[in-house]
Amino acid sequence: xxxxxxxDVLPGKVLLNYxxxxxxLMEIVTEPHITQVPSSGKEAGAFLKRIRDLLRKIxxxxxxxxxxxxxxxxxxxxxxxxxxxxxxxxxRCELKNMNSIKAVIxxxxxxxxxxxxxxxxxxxxxxxxRGYDAKRNKTFAIRxxxxxxxxxxxxxxxxxxxxxxxxxxxxIRQDLPxxxxxxxxxxxx
Numbered sequence: 006x007x008x009x010x011x012x013d014v015l016p017g018k019v020l021l022n023y024x025x026x027x028x029x030l031m032e033i034v035t036e037p038h039i040t041q042v043p044s045s046g047k048e049a050g051a052f053l054k055r056i057r058d059l060l061r062k063i064x065x066x067x068x069x070x071x072x073x074x075x076x077x078x079x080x081x082x083x084x085x086x087x088x089x090x091x092x093x094x095x096x097r098c099e100l101k102n103m104n105s106i107k108a109v110i111x112x113x114x115x116x117x118x119x120x121x122x123x124x125x126x127x128x129x130x131x132x133x134x135r136g137y138d139a140k141r142n143k144t145f146a147i148r149x150x151x152x153x154x155x156x157x158x159x160x161x162x163x164x165x166x167x168x169x170x171x172x173x174x175x176x177i178r179q180d181l182p183x184x185x186x187x188x189x190x191x192x193x194x
Contacts, residue, residue: 008023012147013136013138046111059186062182062184073098076104078103078105079098079099079113080098081120082096083117097132098120098132098144101135108137111139112130112144132149
């Protein structure tokens with residue numbers, strides 16, 4: 006991890022905390038999962054809870070969001086199925102470094118309504134990274150994204166490529182404890 010940006014302490018200023026610099030950072034990137042506008046924030050929160058529970062159960066993180074052990078970036082894009090040909094439809098904004106499940110729910114719901122309002126007014130908006138101000142319950146622009154590809158992965162010259170065999174994956178899978186979704190399913194049955 007390179008450090009932590011703190012956006013909501015001093016108005017108009019960003020504080021930098023390098024206490025985490027040099028600590029390994031794991032990033033989980035998922036496919037889009039949430040498709041219903043009325044319940045999107047709650048769905049995002051529930052999805053994050055499942056990931057948090059999984060990380061805790063397998064022992065890779067305490068997943069304490071308030072400590073910075075877990076952060077969440079949420080990509081929000083709205084569109085009308087009838088407007089799929091519209092180039093503005095589905096423009097994505099990334100909500101960066103959400104630090105609580107409550108913030109994920111509120112920021113997601115706010116951003117959905119913000120984007121819907123802009124599109125209903127016939128205006129356009131650009132792909133960008135946004136922060137969330139919990140006190141005002143609003144998202145705010147952090148930086149624009151000039152190109153659609155966010156991630157320009159480049160090989161790290163000091164870290165060799167790691168090849169993990171299917172056998173090792175199967176062995177690890179066998180040693181995992183009962184995972185939260187499996188436990189809930191077993192208890193329901």
